[in-house]
Amino acid sequence: MKRTTPIESIRNVAASLLMLSANLSFAQSASHPLRIIHPLSLEQVRVSDQFWSPKLKVWDSKTVYDVFDKLEGKYEPDRKDLIDEKAKLGRTRNAFLNFDWVAQGKKNTGEHDGPPWYDGLVYETIRGAADLLVEYPDPKLEQKIDGYIDRIAAAQAADPDGYLNTYTTLVKPTQRWGTNGGDDKWQHDIYNAGMLIEAAVHYYKATGKTKLLDVATKFSNYIYQQIGPAPKANVIPGHGGPEEAILKLYWLFRDEPALKAKMSVPVDENHYYTMARFWIENRGNYGEKDGSHARKSDESYNQDHMSVFTQKTIEGHAVRATLLATGVAATALENKDDRYVETANNYWDNMIGKRMFITGGEGAIADGERFGANHFLPESAYLESCAAIGSAFFSQRMNQLEADGKYIDELERVLYNNLLSSVSLDGSHYFYENPLVATDHKRWAWHSCPCCPPMLLKMVSAMPGFIYAYDNDAVYVNLFIGSDATINQKGNAIRIRQMTQYPWKGESIIEVDPASSKAFTVNVRIPGWAHSVENPFGLYHSKVSEPIVLKVNGKAIPVNPKNGYAAIHRTWKKGDRIELSLPMQPRVITPNDSIQTINGKVALASGPIIYGFEGVDNAALSEYMLSANTPLKLTYKPDLLNGVNVITGEAMDKSAKAVSFTAVPFYTFGNRGVYPYRVWLPKQ
Numbered sequence: 001m002k003r004t005t006p007i008e009s010i011r012n013v014a015a016s017l018l019m020l021s022a023n024l025s026f027a028q029s030a031s032h033p034l035r036i037i038h039p040l041s042l043e044q045v046r047v048s049d050q051f052w053s054p055k056l057k058v059w060d061s062k063t064v065y066d067v068f069d070k071l072e073g074k075y076e077p078d079r080k081d082l083i084d085e086k087a088k089l090g091r092t093r094n095a096f097l098n099f100d101w102v103a104q105g106k107k108n109t110g111e112h113d114g115p116p117w118y119d120g121l122v123y124e125t126i127r128g129a130a131d132l133l134v135e136y137p138d139p140k141l142e143q144k145i146d147g148y149i150d151r152i153a154a155a156q157a158a159d160p161d162g163y164l165n166t167y168t169t170l171v172k173p174t175q176r177w178g179t180n181g182g183d184d185k186w187q188h189d190i191y192n193a194g195m196l197i198e199a200a201v202h203y204y205k206a207t208g209k210t211k212l213l214d215v216a217t218k219f220s221n222y223i224y225q226q227i228g229p230a231p232k233a234n235v236i237p238g239h240g241g242p243e244e245a246i247l248k249l250y251w252l253f254r255d256e257p258a259l260k261a262k263m264s265v266p267v268d269e270n271h272y273y274t275m276a277r278f279w280i281e282n283r284g285n286y287g288e289k290d291g292s293h294a295r296k297s298d299e300s301y302n303q304d305h306m307s308v309f310t311q312k313t314i315e316g317h318a319v320r321a322t323l324l325a326t327g328v329a330a331t332a333l334e335n336k337d338d339r340y341v342e343t344a345n346n347y348w349d350n351m352i353g354k355r356m357f358i359t360g361g362e363g364a365i366a367d368g369e370r371f372g373a374n375h376f377l378p379e380s381a382y383l384e385s386c387a388a389i390g391s392a393f394f395s396q397r398m399n400q401l402e403a404d405g406k407y408i409d410e411l412e413r414v415l416y417n418n419l420l421s422s423v424s425l426d427g428s429h430y431f432y433e434n435p436l437v438a439t440d441h442k443r444w445a446w447h448s449c450p451c452c453p454p455m456l457l458k459m460v461s462a463m464p465g466f467i468y469a470y471d472n473d474a475v476y477v478n479l480f481i482g483s484d485a486t487i488n489q490k491g492n493a494i495r496i497r498q499m500t501q502y503p504w505k506g507e508s509i510i511e512v513d514p515a516s517s518k519a520f521t522v523n524v525r526i527p528g529w530a531h532s533v534e535n536p537f538g539l540y541h542s543k544v545s546e547p548i549v550l551k552v553n554g555k556a557i558p559v560n561p562k563n564g565y566a567a568i569h570r571t572w573k574k575g576d577r578i579e580l581s582l583p584m585q586p587r588v589i590t591p592n593d594s595i596q597t598i599n600g601k602v603a604l605a606s607g608p609i610i611y612g613f614e615g616v617d618n619a620a621l622s623e624y625m626l627s628a629n630t631p632l633k634l635t636y637k638p639d640l641l642n643g644v645n646v647i648t649g650e651a652m653d654k655s656a657k658a659v660s661f662t663a664v665p666f667y668t669f670g671n672r673g674v675y676p677y678r679v680w681l682p683k684q
Contacts, residue, residue, distance in 0.1 A: 032341050035403035036333060037469040037476060039396070040485055041205075042134040045464040049482035050501055052463075054642070055420075059460055060136045063427040064129045067453045068144065071095040071122055073113075075446045082448055095122050096151055098166035103154035108173045116167035117188040117239075121454045122148065123195035128457025130199065130206040135464060142207060149203075149212045152196075162218035162265075164196065165189045177227065177235045184238030185302055190279075193219055194242025201248045210262050217263050220249055224271040228278050230293040234286075236279050238302060240320040243327025247276040247334065276331055280324075280340075283308050301368055309339045313350040318363030318371050319451075321347070322390030329397035341401070348398055350374070351391060352410055353537030358589060358603055358679065359421070359610050359666050360414035361434055362387040378597040379437040379680055385422035385452035388414045388434070389459045396466055399478065403471070405525040405564015406536045408478045411466065412527065415479075416503060416608040419459060420667035422452050425642050430456075431670065436612070436679040443670050468496060474521040476565065480508045480580075492518050494572075503607040504636055504645050506582035517573040523565035524550065527608065530582045531561070534589055541590050542605065546583030553577055582607065586632035586647045590683075601680040602626055604647050604663050606634055611647050611663040615675035618661050622676070624651040626661075627684040641668040652684050 047053055069075070073094035077083040086092050093113040101109070112118075126145055133142060156164045163169075168176055168187050175182025177189050184190055200216035203209065223246075227235045237243070253260055253269035260267040284307040287294030298304035300315040303324050314321050325347040332340035354374040356362060361383035364372030369384055392414035399407035421434045429443035430453050469476040470487045475494060480502040487494045493515040500508035512522060526548060528534065534542040548559045550566055553576060559566050568578065589603040589610075604611040615621050632649045640646065647663040669677045 031338070032345050032402060034336060034341065034401060035471070037400055037403045037471045037474075039400060039465045039469050040467070040487065042131055042462075042465050044487065045467060045483055045485045047135065047464050047467075047481060047483045051503060052481055056132075056135070056460065058425075058427040059423075059457065060132045060138070063423065063453070064125070064132060064141065064457060066428045067125050067450075067457065068129075068148075070446045070450065070453075071118075071125065073097075078445045079447065082446060085448075093118075095119070096148065098170065099151045099155040102164075102166050102169050103151065103158050105158055107169055109170050112167050112170045115449055116165075116171075116186060117192060117451070119164075119166050120188060120192040120195040121451060122152075123192065123199040124454035124458055126199040126212070127195070127202045128454060128461045130202040131461030132457070133206045135461070145203065146209070146211075149215075153211060153215050156215050156218065162215075162222045164215070164219055165192050177233060178238060179233060179235065184235065185298060186238070188239055190223075190235070190237040190242050191239035193223060194237065194245035197242070197249050198245035201245075201252050204252070204259075210259075213259075214262075214264050216249065217267060218265050220246060220272055220275070221265055221267075224275055227275070230288070234282065234293045234295045236282055236295075236298070236302075236304065238298065239317075240303065240322070240324030240327060243276050243279050243324060244330045246272045246279075247327070247330055250276065251334075273334065276327065277335075280308055280328055280331060284310070301370070308343050311343060312346050313374070314347045314355065314371055316371065317369050318387035319369065319384060319390050321371065322351075322362060322387055322394050325351075326390065326394040326397050329394060329401055332401055333397070344398060344401070348394065348407075349537070351394075352535070353539055356391070356410070356535075356539065357381060357383060357418075357436065358540055358591075359383075359417040359434065359436065360388050360391065360410065361418045361436075362391045366433075375592070375594040376597065377591075377595050379678065380435050383418065383434040383436075385418065385431060385434060386455045388418035389422075389455045392419065392459060400469065403469075403476065403523075403563065403565075405478070405523075405561070406528065407564075408466075408525055409528050409536070409564065412479060412608045413610075415459075415463065417610045417666050419456065420665075421669065422456050425668070425671045436666075437677070439676045440674050441670060441677070442674045467498075474523050474567075475512075476523045476525070477510055477578075478525050480582075489520065492516055494520075502582075503609050504584075504643075506580075506584040506607065508580045508582075510578040510580070512572050512576045512578065513574050514572050517571055519569070519571045521567050521569040522572070522578065523567050524578060524580055525564055526559060526561040526566050527582065528564070529587070529605070529608070539592050539595070541592070542587045544583045544585055544587050546585050548583065549579075549581040551579040554579075584634065584645075586611075586634050588626075588628050588632075590628070591680075598680050600683050602628055602683045603680050604632070606645060606647060609645070610666045610679065612666045612669060612677055612679040613661060613663055613681065614669055614672075614677040616672050617664065620653060620659070621678065623654040624659070624661065624681050625653075625684040626651045626681040630684075640664075641671060644668060651681065 073092040077086050095118040097113050178184030178187050197216040200212040204213045227233050250269045250272040283304045303316050329344040364381040366382040392411045395407045395411040422431050424443050467479045467481050467483050468485050480500050483498050485496045495513040497511040532543045534540040550559045584607045586606045591598045630649050636645050650658045651661045653659050
């Protein structure tokens with residue numbers, strides 16, 4: 001076993017004291033009172049839901065295999081760039097060849113299949129697949145992943161340091177971490193490392209297997225040796241995401257110390273926590289005044305234009321920004337540092353209050369895949385799938401940090417709209433961008449930058465753990481998804497069973513079945529839209545007239561939501577039953593006057609679903625105008641688009657003639673062919 005030197009001992013003590021100081025000094029945020037709650041582990045929840053279960057089955061049995069196969073090069077290109085690439089190479093690109101080449105000792109060949117972040121997409125898919133294995137055990141899939149892990153481990157074994165990034169090894173071996181004239185924003189050394197770490201943690205939790213975890217731990221140790229305060233290298237991730245990932249590694253070894261003995265290298269989990277904080281706190285730090293420890297600024301594109309603690313708005317590349325923000329919020333769960341809490345709130349408030357699209361999309365500008373300025377929300381915006389999903393992960397962490405239902409409102413907005421839009425109903429075709437108006441937007445089988453399918457798998461596989469949460473005094477019902485869960489609270493096992501036809505109907509039944517009768521609170525989320533709060537900052541407006549009805553054991557109780565929840569405190573006993581009825585009437589959404597790009601337009605919604613108008617249902621769609629007072633009818637169509645509610649009514653054409661329209665859920669666009677569509681219509 002490697003011995004610890006005196007200098008290393010001093011560094012370890014210093015790091016421990018630094019963390020202890022942070023935890024003691026910032027035990028409570030001054031501006032944003034914390035109430036940390038805990039989502040459930042995937043093992044605690046089973047989903048049985050009319051809406052989500054069929055989709056999860058498609059993603060588990062088809063999509064995860066589809067993504068792995070296409071990463072292996074098993075696809076027929078349907079986009080010109082990949083068609084041309086296949087003609088040039090005589091084959092399709094294969095992410096796993098990169099690992100094989102590195103394992104063979106190849107270096108500086110100038111040859112690499114796919115973009116530099118292809119390694120990371122492999123790891124992200126493994127993470128999503130691992131979480132699906134918890135809900136849907138699949139020996140065939142597990143065996144497939146084990147084979148991939150063997151190839152990944154062989155690639156790492158070729159490097160004496162435990163370093164692993166196939167692009168840099170094969171193309172830029174003297175520029176690890178983007179140093180010596182390299183650029184980690186392109187190379188993705190640290191991003192790929194983070195996704196490897198996260199995949200390893202999730203795969204261990206799903207299967208108990210440690211081979212990939214050992215690879216990730218070895219690499220994390222090398223990162224800690226190389227990056228940090230002087231004399232180490234001053235390097236931040238070229239892409240957000242590794243901050244939360246390495247924090248998960250810290251949590252894993254902290255919570256399971258016996259696991260350290262199964263690793264082939266020494267483990268000090270505090271090093272991983274130190275690394276997460278360095279990557280967050282060192283943004284905006286380009287070196288010392290004397291010129292030492294210098295690095296080039298990644299500017300606002302990579303959230304590096306100033307310290308995160310002075311950033312008041314969410315800027316730059318939208319996926320990078322939302323994943324960094326997720327890491328900031330996750331680290332705040334650990335250190336409760338007011339600076340982290342304040343930054344996370346600044347990011348979220350600006351993102352949701354001034355830069356979010358009605359479907360939950362983020363990132364208005366195609367050039368740099370960036371956030372736009374406040375209130376710049378054009379219908380033709382870029383809206384990368386990964387950015388919306390990143391924002392959803394961020395919102396979930398904020399809910400965990402502050403126990404406020406508004407965060408789940410925005411997680412839910414993404415889940416039912418922009419996320420579902422990113423994948424076809426058959427689970428094998430995808431959208432990279434999700435604009436709110438288009439004439440010929442076509443789904444693709446594979447992409448030269450196929451980052452969205454792995455990101456989709458990460459979110460949908462994690463989602464069951466977000467349905468409920470708890471703390472020492474309360475249980476939280478966050479999402480209305482048919483499910484069965486067991487929560488252990490102060491030694492009392494509480495079974496929660498939920499039955500619902502949401503989002504097509506507003507009724508949910510929640511059975512609360514504690515092992516022994518006990519007083520605690522059940523907090524049931526009351527979505528903002530259900531009481532005419534379309535957006536917590538007034539970015540969008542809507543009004544519903546039907547009431548919210550909440551009953552316990554058949555008796556109606558007042559609905560007075562606080563922090564997004566109706567709190568029901570009582571002594572709960574076996575067989576107790578909550579009934580919630582939310583108003584699913586179609587509603588008209590109008591934008592804030594500050595959004596000039598859609599001023600004078602309206603959109604339609606019902607429950608969490610945003611609707612739109614597709615040319616296959618609506619002739620002369622470009623001429624439609626809609627009155628905010630037009631009667632709207634909601635009807636379930638079991639044979640349309642795998643079963644959906646549609647909204648029907650009358651619009652006016654350019655000659656002021658009444659025309660019937662049919663609006664379908666935004667997420668279903670592009671599943672019946674390529675047709676023009678739009679979400680916002682001019683107001684009559």
